[in-house]
Amino acid sequence: MTELMPVGVLGARGRMGAAAVAAIRAAPGLELVAALGSSDPLDPLVSAGARVVVDLTVPDATYDNVVFAVRHGMHAVVGTTGWTPERLEQLSAVLVEAPGTGVLIAPNFALGSVLATAFAATAARYFESVEIVELHHPDKIDAPSGTAARTARLVAAARSAAGVPEAPDATRDPLDGARGATIDGIPVHSVRLRGLTAHQEVLLGSPGELLTLRHDSFDHASFMPGVLLGIRSVAEHPGLTVGLDGYLDLQTGAAS
């Protein structure tokens, strides 16, 4: 008989956590052994024998949760936002002490979003201007979204590698916030609106043309295939992987 993979979920009573708990329960080959909330200690992950911990909590808690998992020999699949380049560096140092342990930090588990970000990075060097608009439900606590931050960083890196000059912008003395936040030189605008779930547009403009790359998650179901792929693949990817694209061959769409 094939052994089931024991999985623990942190943030199990949140929007994403509750959806992940249901998806794991329904997934062949996986066994939910712990479903913990904000007031629970983390020890049950260890006593229940979780091999993979899924973190879907809040930016303030996620780093400590992941370090706990790694130090106890568990792999981690993380959807929580708030991972700055400095935090990622700190986590990489922790992982050096735990060879063989894998951590996936995935700002977005929806395949369409992962593809849209990759397309944006590919297109970025060919346009004079790039701006990002992300639109979410008003219960989201972070802004800009983790997806927008990662998209901006990848777009900026691609433009810098190709030697693209700064985007033109004649604005003088704007009202605070009018031009959005700036991540690595890319303007990012955040909308919070009742009725929305998770949406992003990358606008790429050159004289006489506009390319819009838009992705919409209408339901948390969009994230679950990516969560399950992360759980099933993380042990085969020791060290730190940022972005679900690290587990995909985007040329063929297959899991690597």
Ligand SMILES: NC(=O)C1=CN([C@@H]2O[C@H](COP(=O)(O)OP(=O)(O)OC[C@H]3O[C@@H](n4cnc5c(N)ncnc54)[C@H](O)[C@@H]3O)[C@@H](O)[C@H]2O)C=CC1
């Ligand atoms: N990577 C992806 O595809 C997605 C990522 N997210 C991100 O996931 C995170 C959670 O989002 P939602 O579920 O919408 O938020 P939510 O607010 O509905 O859920 C967060 C849950 O975590 C719990 N929590 C807080 N601290 C905790 C701790 N130390 N241990 C255990 N549980 C703790 C809260 O009580 C709450 O139940 C956010 O950072 C969000 O941006 C959301 C959707 C998709």
Ligand SMILES: O=C(O)C1=N[C@H](C(=O)O)C[C@H](O)C1
């Ligand atoms: O909070 C959310 O809802 C989402 N958070 C992630 C992010 O910040 O990018 C992923 C998705 O946009 C939904």
